[in-house]
Amino acid sequence: MGDILYGLNSAQRTAVSSEAEVLQVLAPPGSGKTKTLTSRVAHLIRERSFKPWNIIVCTFTVKAAREMQERIRAFVGEELEKKLRIGTFHKIALIYLRRYGKLIGIPDNFGVADTNDSMRIITRMVKEHKFSLEPKVARDRISRSKAQGIDCEQFLATLQQKKSSVGQNAIAEKQEFAEIFSMYQTQLDRCNLLDFDDILLRCVDLLRRNPECVSNIEAVLVDEFQDTNGVQYELMSLFAQQRSFITIVGDPDQSIYGWRSADVKNLGRMKIQWRDTLTVNLEENYRSSGAILRAAQKVIEQDETRPPKQLQATHSIGQRPVLRKLPTAKAEADWIIAEIKRLMALSGGLLKLTDFAILLRTASLSRNIEAAFGKAGMAYRMIGGKKFYDRVEIKLLIDYLRVIDQPAHSEAVERIINEPSRKIGDKTTESLLKEAQGTGQTLWDLVRRIAQGHQKSSTKLTTPAMKGIEQFHDVIASGRKRIEKEPTGLADLINLILNKLSFQSYLKQKYPEDHESRWANVEELIAQATDASNQPPEQLSLDDEGLPSVDGTEVIEQSPLTSFLANVALSAATDQKQGEGGDEVAQATVSTLHAAKGLEWPVVFIPACYKGSIPHSRADDNDEERRLLYVGMTRAQVILNMTFPLKGSSQNEGAELSPFLSEHGMNNFFEEHGPSISERDVHALANTLGRDQPTMEAIAESKKSLERDEDNYWPVNGEWPLEELAKFNNGQADDSGPVYGNTRAASWV
Numbered sequence: 001m002g003d004i005l006y007g008l009n010s011a012q013r014t015a016v017s018s019e020a021e022v023l024q025v026l027a028p029p030g031s032g033k034t035k036t037l038t039s040r041v042a043h044l045i046r047e048r049s050f051k052p053w054n055i056i057v058c059t060f061t062v063k064a065a066r067e068m069q070e071r072i073r074a075f076v077g078e079e080l081e082k083k084l085r086i087g088t089f090h091k092i093a094l095i096y097l098r099r100y101g102k103l104i105g106i107p108d109n110f111g112v113a114d115t116n117d118s119m120r121i122i123t124r125m126v127k128e129h130k131f132s133l134e135p136k137v138a139r140d141r142i143s144r145s146k147a148q149g150i151d152c153e154q155f156l157a158t159l160q161q162k163k164s165s166v167g168q169n170a171i172a173e174k175q176e177f178a179e180i181f182s183m184y185q186t187q188l189d190r191c192n193l194l195d196f197d198d199i200l201l202r203c204v205d206l207l208r209r210n211p212e213c214v215s216n217i218e219a220v221l222v223d224e225f226q227d228t229n230g231v232q233y234e235l236m237s238l239f240a241q242q243r244s245f246i247t248i249v250g251d252p253d254q255s256i257y258g259w260r261s262a263d264v265k266n267l268g269r270m271k272i273q274w275r276d277t278l279t280v281n282l283e284e285n286y287r288s289s290g291a292i293l294r295a296a297q298k299v300i301e302q303d304e305t306r307p308p309k310q311l312q313a314t315h316s317i318g319q320r321p322v323l324r325k326l327p328t329a330k331a332e333a334d335w336i337i338a339e340i341k342r343l344m345a346l347s348g349g350l351l352k353l354t355d356f357a358i359l360l361r362t363a364s365l366s367r368n369i370e371a372a373f374g375k376a377g378m379a380y381r382m383i384g385g386k387k388f389y390d391r392v393e394i395k396l397l398i399d400y401l402r403v404i405d406q407p408a409h410s411e412a413v414e415r416i417i418n419e420p421s422r423k424i425g426d427k428t429t430e431s432l433l434k435e436a437q438g439t440g441q442t443l444w445d446l447v448r449r450i451a452q453g454h455q456k457s458s459t460k461l462t463t464p465a466m467k468g469i470e471q472f473h474d475v476i477a478s479g480r481k482r483i484e485k486e487p488t489g490l491a492d493l494i495n496l497i498l499n500k501l502s503f504q505s506y507l508k509q510k511y512p513e514d515h516e517s518r519w520a521n522v523e524e525l526i527a528q529a530t531d532a533s534n535q536p537p538e539q540l541s542l543d544d545e546g547l548p549s550v551d552g553t554e555v556i557e558q559s560p561l562t563s564f565l566a567n568v569a570l571s572a573a574t575d576q577k578q579g580e581g582g583d584e585v586a587q588a589t590v591s592t593l594h595a596a597k598g599l600e601w602p603v604v605f606i607p608a609c610y611k612g613s614i615p616h617s618r619a620d621d622n623d624e625e626r627r628l629l630y631v632g633m634t635r636a637q638v639i640l641n642m643t644f645p646l647k648g649s650s651q652n653e654g655a656e657l658s659p660f661l662s663e664h665g666m667n668n669f670f671e672e673h674g675p676s677i678s679e680r681d682v683h684a685l686a687n688t689l690g691r692d693q694p695t696m697e698a699i700a701e702s703k704k705s706l707e708r709d710e711d712n713y714w715p716v717n718g719e720w721p722l723e724e725l726a727k728f729n730n731g732q733a734d735d736s737g738p739v740y741g742n743t744r745a746a747s748w749v
């Protein structure tokens, strides 16, 4: 196993081996913060005898956690690395709640309500009670309140106080929100659900009241600290309540989650809470070429409120980033794919598909890009968008699994009771729901009693509807029986559901055009379920320290199904990948800018750089939007391509270049064309990436193959053919000129 300090610069070494109990590493992108954090974890374990199961490491996304685990494993070996408590705040909180939740009255086997669940519950309430607040606004406010540590009870209590001090009228508008908040919370409780914010909030509650749950924790480390919100900060402090040994790394210039109540002031708060906090700054960038770094810095420097900072590139200057104007969003997507092919070929195979990332301001921009990948037959995966689990057929099956796991989840029961159709109309369902609520049962209880003939329903049921209820009952009841008998048989359970629902014919009938690809998704779900069943139970990571459970009772093992569903909900919320053929196939990455945080790729594309997209028309903090673009640009190692379409979807009709990129003097930092890449450049590229040099023959051969590829209308010399241009512009060539420089349309489009 390698020397932990080897290859680190002196500031990094100081941070890694610092004796300080509370340490902040503040530094710009690519300066090795994450590397420093992982090295410090390894150092604590190897040199200072910290036990891995007494160390908590919080990351922002599941993917980041995985990458960190790999880096740590290289130093301490797999056995020790596996025992670390590493993951997103949500994941770690979830594990504590599963293990100790009953100490604060959280029932075993609670479910996780994902964002869709929350939205649905609130929408229904708003409709039913004719509230005037928009459901989404209400949901966001609830989430913001919880993220600041204010739960429903506290909110109501504060409101009550205000009522008596400032009078009824002044808080009238808050009253409606309070009602929604309270109804929403009641509904979650009734369904035995925690939403994402609750997971953190309840864990805070747990650890505050039962410090013994974390009495073993010796060290807490947090990556991307600038994006923690109030509750996460609280959670971090509570993890460290036994011993204040805390290391955080972060960069205020990369705070991009203000819209989710992240608060960069937590950095200062920490210094007040722990007065002898040591701060270490890192000033060398090891990720990007000098030209990319300069352009990114030019963008962030427009924020005049920001203190100036030192950042040196360690790599050579390299190619200037490209800022390119294209006629339409479709042309933009096609250009990106053609450019990927071109760069792969010109680099003589040095650049692989996995080296490319396309980073989008919103997930909805992915449509053209996905289509272009599909057309070219190239594999890609999505991070950030809720792609896979958001597909209708997958959502439906997950709902079946949820109800089987937890029949009290009336929201899900309601969604699937008549899907596929069982002749149970919306009115009947609504009436059943009311009947259940009126008699103090869950919807499932009522359905079960009706189907088994124990209860005569006050809801009028037609014969087909009655039959439908029996069928529905049969699916759920058989599913429950199956999983009880064989808790790890997740794939079998899904197959049982598929059979009972005749799912394949249902898909054929409902989606005649694309039932095959939908079925492929179902198969992917089965594969994921099989994988999940083969994982050791989640509890293991907590039981490894050999402590008895706090209340002395047997630890309840979380069922594989419950754990699978909780992970589905969490990964849909943070990052999600969807590949065409699994991890072993080389895939390009398509991600939102947000989800790309902390990651890096040799080649990065940022499309849709127009005003309204970045800054986004609905965003209310322009500085945060600028930081987001900065985060995106600093993901690139050697080639950065930024594009914007002159017109595309109706919303960007007559698009204007992003003001972040049109500042005076900015053109000195960008090119109009992609790099031509000579053999010499390929060698420089290999050096920068630390890879083997491709041979001259390999380069020549792959260049030839590019020329042979007939589908590739993008010629090697980088000119867009006029006929293509004419097609894109409905027969009219655009002559509004290039973004920069003075070449005419024909040569730049």
Ligand code: ATP
Pocket: 007, 008, 009, 012, 027, 028, 029, 030, 031, 032, 033, 034, 035, 036, 251, 254, 286, 287, 597, 598, 599, 600
């Ligand atoms: P971000 O702010 O984007 O999260 P970061 O500060 O966490 O960036 P890292 O991801 O840790 O940066 O490091 C960026 C890249 O630089 C990685 O590929 C890492 O391996 C490399 N790197 C970091 N420090 C060194 C070093 N001392 N020598 C060589 N390479 C380094």
Ligand code: MG
Pocket: 033, 034, 035, 223, 598
């Ligand atoms: Mg990092």
